[in-house]
Amino acid sequence: MNVAKISSRQFTWLTISITLATPVLILPEMIIYYARQNAWLALLLGTLATLAGVMLNLALARKFPGQSIVQYAQILLGPWLGKLIGMLYALAFLYLTGVCLNIIAQIIEISLLPETPLWTFILGLSLFAVYSAWLGIEPIARANDLLLPPNLLIAGSILLLALPHGKLYQGLPVTQLNLTAILKGAFPPAACLSEIFFILMLAPSLNKPEELKSATLKGLLFSSFFLTFVTQAFLFVLGVYRASIYLFPALRLSEELMFLDIFERFESLILTLWILLNALKLSVFTYLYALTAAQTFNRKSYKGFLLPALLFLPVLALIPRNLAEILQVWLNTISFKLVLPAVFLFLPGLLLMIAKVKHHV
Numbered sequence: 001m002n003v004a005k006i007s008s009r010q011f012t013w014l015t016i017s018i019t020l021a022t023p024v025l026i027l028p029e030m031i032i033y034y035a036r037q038n039a040w041l042a043l044l045l046g047t048l049a050t051l052a053g054v055m056l057n058l059a060l061a062r063k064f065p066g067q068s069i070v071q072y073a074q075i076l077l078g079p080w081l082g083k084l085i086g087m088l089y090a091l092a093f094l095y096l097t098g099v100c101l102n103i104i105a106q107i108i109e110i111s112l113l114p115e116t117p118l119w120t121f122i123l124g125l126s127l128f129a130v131y132s133a134w135l136g137i138e139p140i141a142r143a144n145d146l147l148l149p150p151n152l153l154i155a156g157s158i159l160l161l162a163l164p165h166g167k168l169y170q171g172l173p174v175t176q177l178n179l180t181a182i183l184k185g186a187f188p189p190a191a192c193l194s195e196i197f198f199i200l201m202l203a204p205s206l207n208k209p210e211e212l213k214s215a216t217l218k219g220l221l222f223s224s225f226f227l228t229f230v231t232q233a234f235l236f237v238l239g240v241y242r243a244s245i246y247l248f249p250a251l252r253l254s255e256e257l258m259f260l261d262i263f264e265r266f267e268s269l270i271l272t273l274w275i276l277l278n279a280l281k282l283s284v285f286t287y288l289y290a291l292t293a294a295q296t297f298n299r300k301s302y303k304g305f306l307l308p309a310l311l312f313l314p315v316l317a318l319i320p321r322n323l324a325e326i327l328q329v330w331l332n333t334i335s336f337k338l339v340l341p342a343v344f345l346f347l348p349g350l351l352l353m354i355a356k357v358k359h360h361v
Contacts, residue, residue, distance in 0.1 A: 008211040010141040015219025021281040023192040028231040035185030042185030047224040050193040069200040086296030093289035098316030132283035191336035194344040
């Protein structure tokens with residue numbers, strides 16, 4: 001199967017978009033709830049934990065240049081067990097896409113269009129994701145080139161405009177150190193950032209394979225820095241209590257922000273930027289699901305697997321009954337504690353050990 005190529009810069013920017021897209025709106029509240037003013041320390045520990053997992057993933061990918069995890073799983077484990085690994089990764093991509101799809105649709109309905117049925121957003125976003133995946137990773141990467149820089153610039157500018165309304169003592173980086181609380185606060189960012197496991201499938205698309213490590217680490221470190229900046233800005237402006245009780249502190253902050261006594265109510269702009277970034281994430285994960293399934297079953301084209309995605313994604317996204325259920329059960333319990341540890345740590349670690357035993361160097 002011929003795989004489209006993207007540059008290392010595009011690879012880095014895709015890494016930033018995917019690791020920032022969903023967490024930047026829902027993650028700060030989770031971190032602050034546990035770690036309070038030690039949120040920066042929780043983010044640091046979460047990033048270090050993710051970095052350890054990324055190095056494991058990169059060590060595995062470097063042993064099989066030009067191949068995806070589905071392809072070298074069949075080399076290491078044989079065709080049947082290798083195909084099982086491929087099916088697990090395909091289902092993981094499909095599941096994470098469905099979870100992200102539901103979260104986006106729920107937030108649009110709650111914040112912007114409360115009278116519109118949820119299924120309309122889910123169906124529209126599913127069509128968009130499948131169509132974008134049909135076009136391939138190269139057009140998605142080019143679209144990300146156009147959307148990511150202005151998104152980061154506008155979001156960063158809004159946060160900077162809000163900082164004068166904050167109080168210095170609310171953003172002080174350290175209070176009483178509570179190790180248990182810090183570790184609890186470090187778990188959500190570590191879990192969210194571990195979505196970077198997608199590099200195991202996208203690595204063969206890099207036109208300069210030798211730059212895989214630098215491109216991945218640049219993206220991960222930038223995402224961690226930006227999340228820390230956002231979280232500390234919320235603490236500085238809203239304080240610990242308000243930043244931890246609001247489900248989406250970014251929207252509360254943007255509602256209260258006024259610039260030059262003329263410009264106000266920036267929440268629609270923040271939501272628009274967030275939706276665009278998540279639409280790109282949906283496109284990438286849908287493409288990777290289809291690519292994984294195609295390589296698992298040795299098909300020449302991945303496009304035949306997009307029709308099932310168009311059928312299953314809306315069904316999967318409509319199963320959760322409300323936003324609380326999708327966040328607590330589908331995201332926090334299933335994604336964070338089962339799916340992501342398996343595809344980011346357990347399976348790559350197992351394959352790396354087998355590769356070393358079999359002397360694949």
